[in-house]
Amino acid sequence: MAARVQVSALDAHLGYWLRYVSNHVSHSFKLKIETRGVTVAEWVVIRALYDVKVGAAHLLADELGLTRGAISKLVDRLVTKSLVARRSSKSDRRYQELALTPSGRDLVPQLAALADGNDEEFFGDLKRQERELLTDLLKRIVRARGLKTVPVD
Amino acid sequence: MAARVQVSALDAHLGYWLRYVSNHVSHSFKLKIETRGVTVAEWVVIRALYDVKVGAAHLLADELGLTRGAISKLVDRLVTKSLVARRSSKSDRRYQELALTPSGRDLVPQLAALADGNDEEFFGDLKRQERELLTDLLKRIVRARGLKTVPVD
């Protein structure tokens, strides 16, 4: 018998299934929130700002694992959409103070509800225990591999 | 007590963890295969061609869940890289016969090995049983939700 199955199938990999499901979940979420005029990347930014109240761009970049250039463009769009306000700090004018506008602050809970609904839609069929198991396994991989930064795409 | 926790955290969602891990796995794979000069989208195409031997672009588009325009551009790049050959069918000259070149066919097992290694790197710490459980849960979601098409990004 010669060696066989030297070439694994795409779907022989856990990474394949992970990406498969993840892409569908994200895509579905994207469709939901674009009815509110935001992209997933923008959502991640405003959700972060919702908690910190005010933040500098470079802190966001660190927290979200994006470059300063990327953040700059994202914030540009959010400012255009009147969801984020940008003003330079008085104490150090290199910094910017980023904060949600009232309408930005209003929007976050609505988007969070869409995120909840999306999760329910995809994982609602799993038993509570199975959901926890899945979450735990994923978190374990994050810990074991020391993964950092929030994925945005 | 007023209602609290109206706004769920990003990481309160299973979708978040899925995307988090998936993005890292895919990114790591991307880094591995770009040393061989291919992107993940290109890999998916040549892996598909490896099995079918020869195929029309529109069949690939269906199988991979991409538009004809997207396939056209991908195949362009693969032809430029001499991994895929493209010639129009004699029986129906609207069709193209797509096939791996010898070097393309050579490359696929090497990339498959990189995919195997990448999977091992991320999921090797899990027990066999846990890996199966994870895979099964993901496949169940695919079935329950009737998900179609291969995600490429």
Added chain:
DNA sequence: TATTGTTATACTCTATAACTATA
């Protein structure tokens, strides 16, 4: 000089839609 942020450039991925060639 070091740091913050912007801008220019570039590339991948993907879609839509107009278009060409063929049937």
Added chain:
DNA sequence: TATAGTTATAGAGTATAACAATA
């Protein structure tokens, strides 16, 4: 007219690097 494929256009996401302003 219907189908296969190409091309033009567009936009999101992201990176790198050069640059301006400030410290």
